[in-house]
Amino acid sequence: DIQMTQSPSSLSASVGDRVTITCRASQSISSYLNWYQQKPGKAPKLLISDASSLQTGVPSRFSGSGSGTDFTLTISSLQPEDFATYYCQQFYSTPYTFGQGTTLEIK
Amino acid sequence: QVQLQESGPGLVKPSETLSLTCTVSGGSISGYYWSWIRQPPGRGLEWIAYIYDSGRTDYNPSLKSRLTISVDTSKKQFSLKLSSVTAADTAVYYCARHDGSSWLYWGQGTLVTVSS
Numbered sequence: 635d636i637q638m639t640q641s642p643s644s645l646s647a648s649v650g651d652r653v654t655i656t657c658r659a660s661q662s663i664s665s666y667l668n669w670y671q672q673k674p675g676k677a678p679k680l681l682i683s684d685a686s687s688l689q690t691g692v693p694s695r696f697s698g699s700g701s702g703t704d705f706t707l708t709i710s711s712l713q714p715e716d717f718a719t720y721y722c723q724q725f726y727s728t729p730y731t732f733g734q735g736t737t738l739e740i741k
Numbered sequence: 742q743v744q745l746q747e748s749g750p751g752l753v754k755p756s757e758t759l760s761l762t763c764t765v766s767g768g769s770i771s772g773y774y775w776s777w778i779r780q781p782p783g784r785g786l787e788w789i790a791y792i793y794d795s796g797r798t799d800y801n802p803s804l805k806s807r808l809t810i811s812v813d814t815s816k817k818q819f820s821l822k823l824s825s826v827t828a829a830d831t832a833v834y835y836c837a838r839h840d841g842s843s844w845l846y847w848g849q850g851t852l853v854t855v856s857s
Contacts (some may be wrong), residue, residue, distance in 0.1 A: 635802075666842050668842070668843045668844075677848065677849055677850050678847060679826070680843055680844060683841065683842065683843035684843070689845070699752055721785070721786060724784070725842040726792075728788075728799050728801070729788055729801040729802060730776075731788065732786040732788075734785050735786075
């Protein structure tokens with residue numbers, strides 16, 4: 635199985651901050667990397683697919699980059715609605731696997 | 742707008758079989774891969790299995806021996822059966838549609854508790 639490791643596991647930040655979450659795969663996954671946002675009691679929401687493709691309707695303050703084994707999700711200016719848990723996920727091979735999640739909290 | 746809805750018992754006894762169905766509306770079930778994903782309370786996400794409309798399947802090896810997934814295109818439904826459940830199978834179970842190499846459409850999730 636491909637292991638996905640996110641860092642940090644949790645992050646405290648303020649509205650307006652720029653934050654970066656990293657995700658590392660245990661082997662190369664090309665660009666088959668997705669980012670999801672999850673709020674309590676809700677299903678995950680796809681933000682970015684294929685490492686850097688922003689989904690329709692997702693604010694442009696979200697961006698993704700990387701390929702191979704190292705990936706990042708950046709939020710350029712945090713808004714109140716961005717406080718949530720973020721997961722990376724590889725679609726390179728089955729079993730598809732997720733990172734452990736990064737919880738973004740209000741400072 | 743594509744919508745997915747999970748349904749099934751919210752409580753299953755240990756050693757019994759968990760059965761869930763996902764109903765697709767607002768779009769076709771044909772021509773897509775469909776997955777089950779679960780999330781134990783307070784924990785992360787785990788992919789369970791996928792099925793294509795032809796019946797082609799792929800299972801997570803960690804669950805494969807206990808899993809059966811099927812599709813009924815006439816009813817626009819696909820189903821999950823997980824046998825010999827234990828408390829470790831308590832989770833919110835989601836169904837989702839593959840779009841390219843990601844899951845864009847998800848059900849709202851259904852909590853299944855394994856308890857006597």
